Amino acid sequence: MAEKLLEIENLTAGFLTMSGTVKATEQVSISIDKGQTVCLVGESGSGKSVTSLAIMRLIDYSGGAILDGSIKFRGEDLTKRSQAEMIQTRGNKIAMIFQDPMSSLNPVFTVGDQIAESIMLHRKKGKKEARKMAVDMLRLVGIPAPEIRAKQYPHELSGGMCQRVVIAIALACEPDLLIADEPTTALDVTVQAQILDLLRSLQKELGMSILMITHDMGVAAEMADRIAVMYAGIIVEEGSASDIFARPSHPYTEGLLKSVPGLEGARGEELFTIKGNIPGLSQLPEGCRFHPRCPHAKEICREKAPPAFTVKGDHHAACWMYMGDGGEAGWTIESIPEVSR
């Protein structure tokens, strides 16, 4: 059994508003092994970023709170820690990179100083040594002429370079876990390919785990060992990357994969669509949250939210289709008994 690095159990996090508590995630459970890459996939408003902010306990600063559940990092519950204690972990043991590299960097400091800052803070090094290590970090993330680049400001670097700098800052303290929130969404495809390659090779070199948040199933297919698909605040399907792509089991996952036009096959035909829109968090439907958009929705889906059923092995889906012995036993949506109101 591989060593568990992070175990999130039944995490419910949300925001306190004038009109009551809005739960952005509900009963989210994810675990990440050492050296593993887990991708959290979902559309906007699915709660994937809130989950990552909760792990970092940064949600407290965004007007939100962890309402229930535990986040165990190396066996220790992060939700029980004070913010002062979190400072020791955040940036040091768990680092995070964000979507927009330009706004994650401070425009008035050189990139070298920004990397050195994190090294001085967490690894108690002197200024001179930290600066030298910063140059080494820039070299590690593949920036040419790192000595010169270290003395430049973010505006002198391209978007792809800035994202490399952000990665250098995140990795400067050799974290055990890197949370990457849509790290390549703002970048062009050719630069995205560079950054994904970089993350993969750095992971091999440093042996860290990655929790990657993305809306792109293509990126998830390239990076992930395991995938968790989120919809409207809950995990609807979870399993190994190969299982999920070979056999997408939740109707939402299936719809996501089918609605993206491919690079092979027919063109110009009508694309598969998931009807309707993503519900707002304050007006979530009763029962299964996906049922108003689901082509297979039955009576029971309108009434009761499905728990996570086993599809096969460690592949789970929160859909009534897999009630009973699970998908292998031959349950189909048609065979689910209708529940009368």
Place this chain on the structure above:
Amino acid sequence: MNTDNLLELRGVKKYFPIRSGLLNRVVGQVKAVDDITLSIRKGETFGLVGESGCGKSTLGRVVLNLHKATEGEVNFNGTDVQKLTGQELRRLRKEMQIIFQDPFGSLNPRFLVKDIIGEPLRLHERMTEREIDIRVVELMELVGLDATRRNRYPNEFSGGQRQRIGIARAIALNPQFIVADEAVSALDVSVQSQVINLLMKLQRELGLTFLFIAHGLNVVRHISDRVGVMYLGKIVELAPTEELFARPLHPYTAALLSAIPRPDPTRKRERIVLQGDVPSPANPPSGCRFHPRCPAAKAKCSVDEPKLRELGDGRQVACHFPLEAGSIG
């Protein structure tokens, strides 16, 4: 002018001056669009792809006469749009419309939806308020919006619905030609496919011609009849969609295609990872603009600039050593 062509660009350039210093002198030029010749046929969708900063949006704006070209001709239906003024230009504007990327920024938050969609009608047509209202209802139904919600503000609509409002506004005047500038890029995948289907339906029903500008190559492949690939202000390859994706000739096109992440973890990666970044269009490299990043560059590439040349079957490429050169001769 070929009568099958709705739009013809000849040697179009758009340079933006760089000013600097106390006297605000022009110290350089950003060559956003540099010598582009292409034609778009009636009823087709022409896809324009390229990375950010390659000039694809600038080209779209030059076509619509929102930017005046520095040099070159833009012929729409046989008339040079840049020579038009006053009434004639107004009449032309009815025929060409644009759909923007950002469904939040492109709609005035203080306008009711019926006023957003009705605005072009008020500007261009002599219609009574009642006629405008009837037309707005018709347009909203055409793009799949609930017309009873026309008395609401855009903030009450989701991203996908707002993009439909933008589309309804664009087709309000029955234009012949629409520039869709990253029209689906900001949308979530489950909503994106709905809007793509809508655009294709409108094209069939209204006989529209599209210039579809996007960086999402899979979407461009799905919707376009022909595709042009831009790099640093130039078209480097132009071909019918099927051929371009199956058999790219320019090394840049090949690299671009190989960089797209595929939703299939079992697929072997044969990726061409380009080194470095796109150079600045203010100071493009000598010779072929792609040569510093090209995996197949030879000595000639850094000196001689390759011209966009015809290779038969409607394919054009600007490369001295196109891939699969044997079959081209």
